[in-house]
Amino acid sequence: xxxxxxxxxxxxxxxxxxxxxxxxxxxxxxxxxxxxxxxxxxxxxxxxxxxxxxxxxxxxxxxxxxxxxxxxxxxxxxxxxxxxxxxxxxxxxxxxxxxxxxxxxxxxxxxxxxxxxxxxxxxxxxxxxxxxxxxxxxxxxxxxxxxxxxxxxxxxxxxxxxxxxxxxxxxxxxxxxxxxxxxxxxxxxxxxxxxxxxxxxxxxxxxxxxxxxxxxxxxxxxxxxxxxxxxxxxxxxxxxxxxxxxxxxxxxxxxxxxxxxxxxxxxxxxxxxxxxxxxxxxxxxxxxxxxxxxxxxxxxxxxxxxxxxxxxxxxxxxxxxxxxx
Numbered sequence: 410x411x412x413x414x415x416x417x418x419x420x421x422x423x424x425x426x427x428x429x430x431x432x433x434x435x436x437x438x439x440x441x442x443x444x445x446x447x448x449x450x451x452x453x454x455x456x457x458x459x460x461x462x463x464x465x466x467x468x469x470x471x472x473x474x475x476x477x478x479x480x481x482x483x484x485x486x487x488x489x490x491x492x493x494x495x496x497x498x499x500x501x502x503x504x505x506x507x508x509x510x511x512x513x514x515x516x517x518x519x520x521x522x523x524x525x526x527x528x529x530x531x532x533x534x535x536x537x538x539x540x541x542x543x544x545x546x547x548x549x550x551x552x553x554x555x556x557x558x559x560x561x562x563x564x565x566x567x568x569x570x571x572x573x574x575x576x577x578x579x580x581x582x583x584x585x586x587x588x589x590x591x592x593x594x595x596x597x598x599x600x601x602x603x604x605x606x607x608x609x610x611x612x613x614x615x616x617x618x619x620x621x622x623x624x625x626x627x628x629x630x631x632x633x634x635x636x637x638x639x640x641x642x643x644x645x646x647x648x649x650x651x652x653x654x655x656x657x658x659x660x661x662x663x664x665x666x667x668x669x670x671x672x673x674x675x676x677x678x679x680x681x682x683x684x685x686x687x688x689x690x691x692x693x694x695x696x697x698x699x700x701x702x703x704x705x706x707x708x709x710x711x712x713x714x715x716x717x718x719x720x721x722x723x724x725x726x727x728x729x730x731x732x733x734x
Contacts, residue, residue, distance in 0.1 A: 422571050424536055425449045426724035428629030429545050431648035431660050433530040434561050438463055443481025443488065449534055450653050454478040458486045463530045464499035465521040527551055528559050537727060543601050548634055548644060551664060557672065560682045561662035568696040570631060570657055573649050574721050576692065577605045577625060578712040586691050588612040596713050598720045603627040630724040642666035661686060
C-alpha cells in the first residue's frame, strides 16, 4: 500500500451533507409564484410571498396530504392548500382553516431555513434538524454597476456530489480533460471553507490562449464562488444540490466585470458563458460514468485528495456537542 493510501481512511458520505444549498436564482421566482421542488430525497415547495419573501416548506399538507404546489396559491405572506384551503405562513404554521373554529395544534409543516442574497435563494439542510452554523457570505461586487447580472443555467447530473467537490483539489485532471496548464496550484482548508488558488494558461475550446489567475472558494459542501482574472475578469457560481443519492442539480452562473463601465453585448456574454459551460460538460461526461474509489491509488502529483475528503466528510457527521450553534 502506498504512503498516501496508508494515511487515509475510507470516507463515509451516506445521506446528505449539512450546509447551504441553492434552490433557485432570484429571477426565477416572481412574487406570488409557487414551484414544486425535489431535493434531499424529499418533496418541497418554494414560493414567494406578496411582499417578496422566498419561503421553502415540506410539500405535503398535514391535513389530508395534498401537495401545496399542485396547484399552489400564495395569499399574502402564506400559501394556501389547494385541497381544503388551509393556509400556512412562511414558518410552516397553519394560520387559517376557513371552515373551522379552532386550528389543530399539530397543523404545521416543516419549514426550511431560507435566505436570499447574491441573486440566489438558499436553504439550509441538516439531517439532525438543527439551524445554520455559518452564514452565506456576500459575493463582493455583485449587484453593483461594475458587474453584469448572473447569466445562469441548471444541469441535471447523474452523480454523487463528492465527484464535483473533488475538482477543487484535482490538479492532475486540468490538462487531459480541459487542456488547461495549471502552473501554480494550492489548496487551503479552514472550518467550513475550502479554497483553490490556481494560475496557469487555458486553451479555450473556441481557440486562443488565456493566461488566468483564479481563487475558487467553497463555503460549505455545495456552494462555490470563483473569482477569475484573465483576458476578462469574471465571477462564477458552481452550486450543486442533491435530488437523490446519485442525482443532483448543478447551478452554474457567470457575471462579468464591465470594461470601463460598459455592458457587454448579450451575444458576447452568451458566447463567453457557453465556453465556460462546455468546460463543465467535459467533467460531466466523466462523472456520470465513473466509479468512486474509497481508497484510490494515488501518486505525489494528485493533489490533496485525502485532505479534501476529510474536510468534506465533516459535513456528514453530527456536530461535536448539543451546545454547538
